[in-house]
Amino acid sequence: MSRHSPFRCVVTGASRGIGAAIVRDLATPGHRIALSARTEVDLMAVADTLEIPTMVIPADALDPGTADLVINQVVQQWGGIDALVVNAGEGVSAPIHRTGDALWQYMIDLNLSAPFRFLRAAIPVMKEQGFGRIVVIASVASQVGAPYISAYTAAKHGVLGLVRSAALEVAPFGVTVNAVCPGYVDTPMTRHTIDTIVSKTGRDPDEVLQTLAQEQGHGKLIEPHEVAATVRFLIEDLGAINGQGITLDGGKVHI
Ligand SMILES: NC(=O)c1ccc[n+]([C@@H]2O[C@H](COP(=O)([O-])OP(=O)(O)OC[C@H]3O[C@@H](n4cnc5c(N)ncnc54)[C@H](OP(=O)(O)O)[C@@H]3O)[C@@H](O)[C@H]2O)c1
DSSP states (O other): OOTTOSOEEEEESTTSHHHHHHHHHHOOTTOEEEEEESOHHHHHHHHTTOSSOEEEEEOOTTSTTHHHHHHHHHHHHHSOOSEEEEOOOOOOOBOGGGOOHHHHHHHHIIIIIHHHHHHHHHHHHHHHHTOEEEEEEOOGGGTSOOTTBHHHHHHHHHHHHHHHHHHHHHGGGTEEEEEEEESSBSSHHHHHHHHHHHHHHOOOHHHHHHHHHTTSTTSSOBOHHHHHHHHHHHHHSOSSOOSOEEEESTTOOOO
């Protein structure tokens, strides 16, 4: 993969969608991947398709102890971590006047506090090694606002700030921290968004899909493997790319 190969990787939200695509893309000979999400059977289904050593760690990212548990388990068994991909997340929509405290807190806990805890757990290990690559799956919602997703947008803006500050802190130690900021990606999360819009508006599902596709500059949903290829590029980079949010949206958002 690079002069630091082989890699010991951790991927959160690894059981489907973008996370599963990242795992499959990184699963080349010589590498080891620890997969985490809540649903063990789904993680096993992904891990079983791979021909490299894997570790399956079922855990809820909302639990404040999860990041330490996952990172410690990998360090104990594999002696370190070279790449951490913080991907687990969810977007729930509501107009701001109907965004209750529970929804607000859920979005902040899952999309901002959980990534913070993963960075806090992994960075000392990587600094000690003198090498590490961290990639957070953020969103174009980290860069621009949009209606009906204020809590998600606030959390995703926050996580890009976390990435930028952490990058400056760890750069002298051979560690990089970057974000990938996709528009709408063709995953179960986006299919759920379409279902929600259809059930609230009665619109035709194909028409809703086209509306979401037009949110990207090239009029298409992003494919999970496109996000995965960008993650791999950031992991393979020798260290010059740090603290960046790489936008994948067909050209609409420029930041
Ligand atoms: N889809 C998009 O259009 C899009 C666009 C921009 C950014 N993103 C971001 O990309 C990331 C992945 O999205 P996706 O579209 O691949 O979503 P997805 O298809 O719904 O997959 C989400 C993954 O996260 C895991 N997960 C969810 N809640 C969790 C929790 N509390 N603890 C641990 N794991 C949890 C899920 O597994 P379990 O349910 O088994 O836990 C699953 O593996 C998210 O951070 C999302 O915000 C997505």
